[in-house]
Amino acid sequence: MKKPAILWLNVFVFSITFLIAAIAVPYRAYTHGFDTTEIIAAIICFIYCGMSITAGYHRLWSHRTYQAHWSLRIIYALGGAFALQNSALHWSSDHRIHHKHVDKNHVDPYSAKMGFWHSHIGWMLRDHQPERYQDYSNVRDLQKDAIVMWQHKHYLLLTILMNFGVPILFGLWHGDMLNSLLLLGVLRLVLSHHTTFFINSLAHVWGKQTYTDKNTARDNGFLAFFTFGEGYHNYHHIFENDYRNGIRWWQFDPTKWFIKACQHLKLTSKLRVTPEDKIEKARLSMVLLRNQKKIAAHPNAELLLEKLQHEYDELIHKVNEFYALRKALIASKRDKLIADVENSDIMAQYQEIKRRLAEQQRSWQHMLENLA
Numbered sequence: 001m002k003k004p005a006i007l008w009l010n011v012f013v014f015s016i017t018f019l020i021a022a023i024a025v026p027y028r029a030y031t032h033g034f035d036t037t038e039i040i041a042a043i044i045c046f047i048y049c050g051m052s053i054t055a056g057y058h059r060l061w062s063h064r065t066y067q068a069h070w071s072l073r074i075i076y077a078l079g080g081a082f083a084l085q086n087s088a089l090h091w092s093s094d095h096r097i098h099h100k101h102v103d104k105n106h107v108d109p110y111s112a113k114m115g116f117w118h119s120h121i122g123w124m125l126r127d128h129q130p131e132r133y134q135d136y137s138n139v140r141d142l143q144k145d146a147i148v149m150w151q152h153k154h155y156l157l158l159t160i161l162m163n164f165g166v167p168i169l170f171g172l173w174h175g176d177m178l179n180s181l182l183l184l185g186v187l188r189l190v191l192s193h194h195t196t197f198f199i200n201s202l203a204h205v206w207g208k209q210t211y212t213d214k215n216t217a218r219d220n221g222f223l224a225f226f227t228f229g230e231g232y233h234n235y236h237h238i239f240e241n242d243y244r245n246g247i248r249w250w251q252f253d254p255t256k257w258f259i260k261a262c263q264h265l266k267l268t269s270k271l272r273v274t275p276e277d278k279i280e281k282a283r284l285s286m287v288l289l290r291n292q293k294k295i296a297a298h299p300n301a302e303l304l305l306e307k308l309q310h311e312y313d314e315l316i317h318k319v320n321e322f323y324a325l326r327k328a329l330i331a332s333k334r335d336k337l338i339a340d341v342e343n344s345d346i347m348a349q350y351q352e353i354k355r356r357l358a359e360q361q362r363s364w365q366h367m368l369e370n371l372a
């Protein structure tokens, strides 16, 4: 098969910026040095670019996991141009295809099954899908967002303004133009590029399949640290409409914290989350699968598998009961259907099923430990 045409502009931008970041920046650090203010400014720019992609391009525009005030959307649109990752409209279109056809080579724009290089950066170096470059039929909703369309229309101008304007202004103010161009301009851009690209490459090969094995996406706390929380990619691929990627309180997801904090300032609203029972059942199905695989070679496999399945079915049954009751309890509290909820029958039932679920969880855990 003939290889797709090389996109020389992309090749040029990626290689030149990379070479400057890898050679000129360390050389300048050694011969001249960077001061603390410059380093802090570069970090702030890095965070601004990264969060504009994760909170803006990704969780707001690609997945509509919440709604954002126009002022915040303008901030994202400028930050996205600063990050030099194409317009929000284009990015979201690609990304929706990635989710819909994940791992399907030649359809998923950055399919992990085409190898690490391709999913990381190779997909942007050649014209792999020329036929759908201008096809924005899967982002019609975004075409109604005036800020998205404004950014799309003036994308080139905005990228130039942001990528040269910000470092030049800082250089003028702080006094060392070359330092600013190198640090805030180039190094910031290269780091911002590759940390985002790691989500398409590394987060599809390295980490745990906590919730699903139907695709290559992985949960990886280490990667989450460098990607503003996007490393919990296995969760994200199964529950893409959730504004969170790291759902536990201890999971590092600054994008989630930012969106939540903005809610208090009335800048974001309608934050969507996945019902807890769905998450728990997805997680348990993977625990079951892993243990089934583990005991498949055991001499007593058939009996063990049967016991495991039985324990699992019991657990799922109790999980269903528990969450159904909890939902009813919350509804009666909210609608004040029952005068004294705390002393009601439904509360007593809830406490009872909660106790039985905990018992079943212990029994399940005990079973898993014996299999280990």
Ligand SMILES: [Zn+2]
Binding pocket: 058, 062, 063, 095, 099, 236, 240
């Ligand atoms: Zn996504």
Ligand SMILES: [Zn+2]
Binding pocket: 098, 199, 200, 204, 217, 233, 237
């Ligand atoms: Zn992905």
